[in-house]
């Protein structure tokens with residue numbers, strides 16, 4: 137019998153369905169059906185900075201039919217020939233060093249600027265690009281200080297331009313699904329959020345010297361994740377930090393950090409961070425509440441493959457080694473979202489006040505780590521909504 141009574145109709149007579157979570161299949165289906173939003177002409181862009189972050193964005197820009205790349209600005213001209221040949225760029229793409237950046241600002245055909253240059257250069261590029269009517273995709277943080285970040289957003293508001301802060305983790309499918317499920321109430325009232333972020337590979341000391349410090353360079357992602365998942369802003373910040381790597385200590389930064397954020401709902405976020413994780417880019421997020429727990433574990437290349445099973449246990453592939461590999465999809469999706477905002481007026485996912493709020497939390501956490509004090513945050517003076525969308 138083998139339960140033949142459940143045979144049912146032929147699958148050929150049914151409309152096929154597939155799980156929504158398979159976003160890559162959706163992308164494929166849209167490509168097959170040529171379902172793109174074709175009415176808007178491509179944006180014309182320039183990119184500043186082709187280091188670790190800029191190189192990720194460059195490959196996504198070049199492969200995106202919604203963008204025509206016109207300028208690449210970087211201060212390592214010795215790489216220009218190699219890059220042109222590697223990416224098969226024709227003469228429509230001009231390479232410049234930053235001393236010639238005014239060519240980009242004054243070119244009226246350029247309507248978007250991507251910024252992946254060092255943090256200390258952002259403020260100047262943002263302000264000049266906005267003054268020349270360009271929309272901006274800017275790597276986090278927008279500027280080195282809260283004051284300069286505010287000035288950037290004020291300039292964007294005055295000129296009605298988009299200034300998008302690239303918080304890439306928001307566009308990671310696993311983190312977004314976790315956030316959506318928490319917001320739908322699957323775990324009920326949240327008690328604890330735990331976030332682990334351990335960097336890999338170890339950034340160069342030259343990079344760390346101009347990074348703005350680990351709280352503003354790395355932990356901003358964890359503060360943003362905590363607030364974004366919970367939908368609120370912390371009222372208390374505590375952090376402790378060590379510099380175990382002598383070169384990091386010598387520049388008065390930290391490589392090992394733990395933090396606690398307390399939220400008005402009573403939820404507590406616990407974070408641990410490291411500048412260097414030898415086994416790969418360790419990224420985990422867990423939310424525990426009244427009705428259960430939801431977790432995002434580390435992802436791996438070919439994660440379903442068990443490499444070896446023996447008497448000592450099971451060996452798996454290592455986790456993704458770096459941020460470009462772990463967040464490959466997120467980087468692509470954040471650019472798509474930015475283009476939706478520019479071309480179709482979609483509401484930006486990352487708002488000005490969220491970027492400012494995260495910057496304020498980072499400043500408080502660094503103060504807590506440096507002084508040993510608990511920092512209470514009063515949001516009333518900042519004109520910041522209490523609900524973090």
Ligand SMILES: NC(=O)c1ccc[n+]([C@@H]2O[C@H](COP(=O)([O-])OP(=O)(O)OC[C@H]3O[C@@H](n4cnc5c(N)ncnc54)[C@H](O)[C@@H]3O)[C@@H](O)[C@H]2O)c1
Nearest residue numbers: 185186187188189209210211212234252253255257275276
């Ligand atoms: N979201 C993320 O995952 C992520 C990851 C890494 C870095 N970042 C951010 O990206 C930014 C760059 O970091 P990085 O690690 O790529 O740095 P990097 O040092 O690897 O690269 C910086 C590049 O910018 C170029 N440059 C320097 N001054 C310039 C200028 N005025 N105009 C144009 N180019 C200039 C340099 O020649 C270099 O190629 C930082 O703000 C950092 O916080 C974000």
